[in-house]
Amino acid sequence: MIDIFELLRGNPGDSDYKKKPIIVQGITGKFGSLHTKNMIDYGTNVAAGVVPGKGGQKFGNVPIYEHVKEAVDATGAKISIIFVPAKFFLNAAKEALEAGIKLLVAIPENVPVRDTMQIVEFAKKNDSIMIGPNTPGVLIPELIKIGIMPASPFKAGNIVVLSKSGTLLYEISDCLSEAGFGQSITIGIGGDPINGTRLIDAFNMVKEIPDLQGIVIVGEIGGDAEEILAQHLIEIDFKKPIVAYIAGRTAPKEKRMGHAGAIVYGNYGSAESKVSMFNKANIPVAKRPIEVPILLAGKLEQSGD
Amino acid sequence: MRLLEYQAKELFKEFGIRVPPGISSKDIEKGRKDAEKLGFPFVIKIQVPVGGRGKAGGIQKCHNEDEFELKYPQILEMAIKGEKARAVLLEKMVEIKDELYLSLFLNRSKRCYTIIASADGGVEIESVKNQIIREIGLGKVEEGVARQVANEMDLEGKTANDLVEILQKLSKLIIEKEVELAEINPLVQLEDDSLIALDGKVVIDDNAIFRHNELEKYQEKSEIEKKAEKSGFSLVELEGNIAVIGNGAGLVMSTLDMLSDNGGKPACFLDVGGSATTESVYEALALISKMSKVKAILVNLYGGIVKTTTVASSFIKAYEENLIDLPVFARLKGAESEKSKEMLKDTKTKMFDSVEEAINAAVLRVKK
Numbered sequence: 001m002i003d004i005f006e007l008l009r010g011n012p013g014d015s016d017y018k019k020k021p022i023i024v025q026g027i028t029g030k031f032g033s034l035h036t037k038n039m040i041d042y043g044t045n046v047a048a049g050v051v052p053g054k055g056g057q058k059f060g061n062v063p064i065y066e067h068v069k070e071a072v073d074a075t076g077a078k079i080s081i082i083f084v085p086a087k088f089f090l091n092a093a094k095e096a097l098e099a100g101i102k103l104l105v106a107i108p109e110n111v112p113v114r115d116t117m118q119i120v121e122f123a124k125k126n127d128s129i130m131i132g133p134n135t136p137g138v139l140i141p142e143l144i145k146i147g148i149m150p151a152s153p154f155k156a157g158n159i160v161v162l163s164k165s166g167t168l169l170y171e172i173s174d175c176l177s178e179a180g181f182g183q184s185i186t187i188g189i190g191g192d193p194i195n196g197t198r199l200i201d202a203f204n205m206v207k208e209i210p211d212l213q214g215i216v217i218v219g220e221i222g223g224d225a226e227e228i229l230a231q232h233l234i235e236i237d238f239k240k241p242i243v244a245y246i247a248g249r250t251a252p253k254e255k256r257m258g259h260a261g262a263i264v265y266g267n268y269g270s271a272e273s274k275v276s277m278f279n280k281a282n283i284p285v286a287k288r289p290i291e292v293p294i295l296l297a298g299k300l301e302q303s304g305d
Numbered sequence: 306m307r308l309l310e311y312q313a314k315e316l317f318k319e320f321g322i323r324v325p326p327g328i329s330s331k332d333i334e335k336g337r338k339d340a341e342k343l344g345f346p347f348v349i350k351i352q353v354p355v356g357g358r359g360k361a362g363g364i365q366k367c368h369n370e371d372e373f374e375l376k377y378p379q380i381l382e383m384a385i386k387g388e389k390a391r392a393v394l395l396e397k398m399v400e401i402k403d404e405l406y407l408s409l410f411l412n413r414s415k416r417c418y419t420i421i422a423s424a425d426g427g428v429e430i431e432s433v434k435n436q437i438i439r440e441i442g443l444g445k446v447e448e449g450v451a452r453q454v455a456n457e458m459d460l461e462g463k464t465a466n467d468l469v470e471i472l473q474k475l476s477k478l479i480i481e482k483e484v485e486l487a488e489i490n491p492l493v494q495l496e497d498d499s500l501i502a503l504d505g506k507v508v509i510d511d512n513a514i515f516r517h518n519e520l521e522k523y524q525e526k527s528e529i530e531k532k533a534e535k536s537g538f539s540l541v542e543l544e545g546n547i548a549v550i551g552n553g554a555g556l557v558m559s560t561l562d563m564l565s566d567n568g569g570k571p572a573c574f575l576d577v578g579g580s581a582t583t584e585s586v587y588e589a590l591a592l593i594s595k596m597s598k599v600k601a602i603l604v605n606l607y608g609g610i611v612k613t614t615t616v617a618s619s620f621i622k623a624y625e626e627n628l629i630d631l632p633v634f635a636r637l638k639g640a641e642s643e644k645s646k647e648m649l650k651d652t653k654t655k656m657f658d659s660v661e662e663a664i665n666a667a668v669l670r671v672k673k
Contacts, residue, residue, distance in 0.1 A: 087515060112513035113411060114483050117443060120416055150608075150639075165555020167607045171638070191554055193413050193485070220555050223413040247558040250565040251541075251574070252387075254307065254355055258539035258554025258576040260512060261413070266431055288563050290661075 002129050004185075004205045007078060007103050008144050021047030021077040022146055023068065023101070025084060025092050027059050031107075032083035035148045036062070039081075042145040047075035068099040081105040081137065081146050089133065090115040097126045105146045106132030106196060110260070116194045123196065130196025134259065135188035136166035147188065157182015159296070160206045162199060163218035164189045164225075165259070168247060172218055172289050179293035184209055191220070191259025199225040200232055207238070214241035214296055217283075221248035222262040222269040230277040241299035244278050245286045246271050306511050309352040311394045312523050313487075313505030320478045322471055322489075323501045327396035336377050339395050345369055349376050352392040353385045356429070356506075361385045366398070387544070391525060399501060404491035405458065406433045407468070409444065409475050411485045418444040418479065420472065424458045427491040446476035467500035468492075482520065483513035529595055536588045538577050545570025547667050548593045551605040552581040560605040563660060569668040572599045581606050587619040587628075594629045601632050603667045605660050608639015617645035620654045634667040636660040 010017045024039075026032040027049025036059065040046050048071035049059050055066030065071040068080065080101045084092045086108045096104055097119070104123065111133040123130050131138055137147015141154040149166065153174035159181045163169035169188055176183065187202045189195050197205070199217065206212065219226040226246065233242065249271040251257045253264045264270045275285045284295045308316070311329040318324060328339035329352065340347070351363035358364055363385050365376050381390050406426030412419040420439040421430070437457045439450060451472040455465040475487050486508040493503045509520055526534070533540035539554060547564060549571045551557035557576045564571055573596065577585040586606075593599055606616055616637055623629050633654040637645060646656045657663040 086512065110512040112483060112516070113485065113510045114443070114513065117416060121443075152639075163555070165553060165558075167551070167553025168555035168559060170607050171556060171559075174638070193411060194416050198414070198416075218555070220558060225414060228414050245559075247555045247562065249562045250571075251558055251561065252543065255541050256511075256539075257541060257558050257574055262554055262558065266429070287566065288661075289559060290659075 002102060002127070004103070004129075004138075005209070008138070008140055008146075016045070018143060019045040020079065020144070021045050021075045023048045023050060023071045023075065023077045023080040023096075024062075025050045025068065025080055025082045025096065027051060027062065027064060027083070028054060029083055031148075033059065035083070038151070039145050042151050044144050044146060047077055068095045068101065072099045072101065078102040079105070079146065081107065083107050086110040086112070090118065093119045093130070094122060097122050097128055102128045104128060104130040104196070105137050106130055106135060106190075107137065107148060108132075109134045111192065113192070113194055113260075116192060116196070120194065120196055129201075131187065132190045132192075132196055134192045135190035136169055138185070138187050140185050141183050149186075149188075153177060154186065155182040157184060158211045158213035159183050160209065160212065160215045161186040161218065162189060162202045162206075162215065163187070164191055164199070164220050164261070165218060165247060168218050168220075168245070168289065172216060172245060172292050175290055176216065176293050176296070179297070181293055181296060184212065189225070191261050193223060193261040195225070199229045203229055203232070212240055214243065214300060216292055216296065217242065217244040219244060219246045219274055220259070220262050221246070221251055221257065221264050221271050221274075222259070224268065224273070226274040227277040230281040230283065233281045233283070239303070241296060241303050242283045243286065243292055243295045243299055244283050245289060245292055246274050306509050306524060307354040308507045308509065308523055309354060309391055310350065310505055311352055311392065313507035314502065316478060316482065316507060317502050317505055320474045322474050323499075324505070325397045325399050325501060325503065327394050329392045329394045331392050333377050333381070336393060336395065337373070340370075340373055343395050343397060345373075347395050347397050349373075349380050350394040350396060351380045351383055351385060351390045352394055353388040353390060355386045355388050358385055367395075399493060399503065400496050401493050401503075402496055402498070403494040405468075405494065405500070406430070406490050407472065407475070407492045408486065408488035408490070409441075409446075409479050410488070412440065415440055417442050420446065420454060422454050422458055422468075422472075424460070430488075430490070441476070444476055444480045446473050448473065463498040464494055464500060471500060471502075482517060483510045484508065485510050529592055532592055533575070536585065536592075538575060538585075538589065538592070540576075540592070541574040542596075543571045543573055545572045546598050546600040546671055548572045548575065548596065548599045548602045549605070550575045550577060550586070550589045550593070550602065552577050552607060556605060556607055560603065560660060560664075564603060564664050564668070567664050567668055569603075569664060569671065572596060581608070581616055583615050583619040583622075586616050587622055590619070590623045590629050593631070599631060600671045601634060601667045602629070603663060604633060604635035604637070605663070606635070606637050606639070608637055612640045613637035613645040614641045614648065617648045617654075620649060621652060624652055624654075632670055634663040634670070636663040
């Protein structure tokens with residue numbers, strides 16, 4: 001099991017503690033360049049970019065390489081964020097994993113499911129993890145941002161936010177920060193049917209954070225990731241406070257609601273199914289984003305924290 | 306994208322899976338010719354991308370011309386679960402000895418393809434008994450696995466051989482066409498013990514269409530949907546009268562839920578994408594202006610990186626150019642929101658600090 005905090009933050013003895021190098025694949029594109037600037041502003045150590053055909057050039061102070069392998073050799077980076085268009089994703093992701101990348105943050109939307117499945121298999125073999133595709137990324141407030149999220153919603157603290165949706169991650173983190181609940185880490189799962197890091201995988205990454213106060217799960221219709229996590233929480237008798245929110249209660253069936261994965265077939269993927277499983281696990285489900293901190297405060301009070 | 310039955314069956318035929326003789330049409334003139342070619346009796350089947358057609362009367366037997374003249378127009382005019390008929394399939398009847406179930410689908414939680422098979426088909430998947438379930442990785446079904454499935458279904462002789470063959474062909478289809486779900490329900494055993502696909506449901510991966518030009522012809526989109534796609538938006542048209550625009554699928558879904566909770570009826574789900582710009586919001590308003598049922602527009606944007614003033618200027622532009630005349634109720638979260646309120650002061654766009662207030666104002670306005 002990969003320790004995500006070790007990857008993102010490192011250990012106090014490391015020479016690059018709290019400034020782990022990351023690589024940006026597609027650093028010169030419209031989207032890639034905008035978000036690289038924002039990541040650097042946030043304090044992320046963007047050590048190299050990769051753009052085929054632009055090796056040897058620079059993006060600001062960041063050197064650009066032809067291939068991920070060269071960028072890895074030059075910087076020792078174990079993390080890469082991918083901004084290439086969906087149809088080039090498969091090759092870019094393969095290249096990164098072959099070059100020894102351990103954490104792949106896959107931003108592109110509209111990646112074919114078959115390509116994602118191949119990368120999931122490949123990452124497993126290489127003992128690496130992928131977050132996404134179609135994810136806003138991963139962020140440790142006030143330390144590192146690997147993704148496209150705005151900086152303003154996030155404050156340092158001890159709550160974990162795991163979200164299928166990008167903008168709802170911002171919205172709900174904002175509500176939490178306003179209410180005085182900072183975050184220890186926020187992870188975007190992504191809105192696709194197949195996720196490199198599933199909701200339950202993300203939970204397993206964060207469940208043992210020493211100062212963990214509580215977890216907020218931002219789910220949405222489609223699939224059964226929420227149900228599986230709720231079932232798991234019952235089985236392991238997880239004691240820390242958890243609060244959930246589910247988007248799409250009123251969405252029509254068999255319609256894809258923006259995200260490739262947000263679709264209900266019969267009862268499979270329905271909000272009712274998710275809410276009822278959360279209820280079984282004694283996890284309150286907010287009806288609107290603003291209620292999340294209120295429910296969390298209630299849970300924390302119950303647990304005497 | 307979910308294919309219509311006749312389209313799914315075209316794919317089945319292409320991959321060598323047997324289906325009953327049938328012809329599809331979109332008007333009665335063509336239907337009459339099809340009927341003549343096919344010969345009575347046959348079944349008239351409505352073509353809609355949703356289930357539950359039989360129960361709703363969308364599948365009817367037809368024995369002669371009089372029945373045809375009566376039933377064809379009825380079925381063509383019918384809507385099932387709000388979905389109007391896209392076409393009508395005339396199909397020969399078969400002698401059913403038994404009904405089986407077979408599907409291959411993308412198992413999201415296991416992240417692999419999965420076979421579900423059963424000797425008790427013909428009902429909805431939730432009610433299918435004695436399900437045989439096999440995980441098959443990226444979708445390839447080896448003969449040995451197919452044979453095991455047939456054995457577990459207690460099939461014998463010709464029927465077992467047909468099942469093995471069909472399962473492998475279906476596997477080839479999902480791999481080559483990048484399909485998320487291929488279901489045959491019922492898979493019918495005929496009097497001679499051979500198997501034939503009486504119905505077909507195929508969902509293809511929209512994101513893989515760029516590798517499959519041959520599937521593009523199945524995409525049926527309204528003018529508004531085409532425009533939305535061109536602008537990079539996601540649009541789902543709904544029944545109500547308040548158009549909902551936002552950035553990010555989750556946020557827009559959440560806004561629909563809150564609007565419905567407070568008594569409003571959404572006219573559409575319109576996601577302009579994670580990062581809203583002046584252009585994208587203007588384009589979204591242009592799309593909404595083409596929907597006649599809309600009485601008000603509810604906008605919920607989480608600005609983040611984009612300044613709200615950028616978005617405010619697109620509203621102003623839309624009014625100046627007479628693109629819209631509808632009242633807009635907006636919640637724009639992000640930088641410079643005070644300044645954008647000032648900019649929109651004398652327009653029909655009202656800005657609110659919370660989405661709750663914006664929703665309530667929109668609902669009140671529509672009910673007046």
